[in-house]
Amino acid sequence: MHVPPGFAVVTPYIFAAEADAYVKFLAAAFGAVEIGRSTAPDGRIANCQLRFDTAAIMVSEASEAFPVSRAALYLYVADADGAVAQAIAAGAEQIMHVDDMPYGDHQGGVRDPSGNIWWVSQRKSPEPYF
Template identity: 30%
Template sequence: MSTHTPGTPPAPTVWHCFRCNDARTVIDWLVESLGFIETFSHSEDGQVAHAELLWPEGGGVMCGDRRRDENDPHATPVGSGLAFLVTADADAVYERAKAAGAEIVQELHETDYGDNGFSVRDPEGNVWSVGEYRGQPAPNLS
């Protein structure tokens, strides 16, 4: 049963997830530099155990501070994340990122497959590519 309200972005059904050495710093960077909206954050023992941020045009990310538990099945190397954010206006997001002092690792450019985008690195090394390419249309599965 769908709970989606027409005219609003649907709730994310796929989340990019990553671990941080200092999740609060990365969360604040995502909000300031790229325009994410922090919707939830839960802390335990002074660390961010789980946070959720929505991308205003649909989708979201989850993150938290790296746990020192060797048996953590979700352990990934800090700074190894790579995400692609779709936007209707890459130029505006690029200007926001530049104004916030984000490290631009690939300047705004157009590709031969119709994208206009750029890439930035967050304070822990994750790369965030931002572009207008929405992917190919879904195949007809009927």
């Protein structure tokens, strides 16, 4: 089995209204880097691959056949306070203030303009969760 570098056996795939604007939001909010894109004949995004450090997601323009999807994603960052502030500045809505969690993460939460929830987490403990 071949899995492309940076992708996992399970890779999040989000259908978004105004996918091009959503891709720009992901770059501004979380530093996502576009690594590939294919477009439909009308110019809309058919598939866009974005890298978040060591992980990747895919985004496509929503349609009647593939309506807007909602997901919750857990994003590890080096600085949760700064990353949440950056996401809010890019247009996300804060849904949970950044705080220390009992499982060893410093974490906050935002909802992106497409309605997805991002748990932005800075691991503070080298210990496993369980």
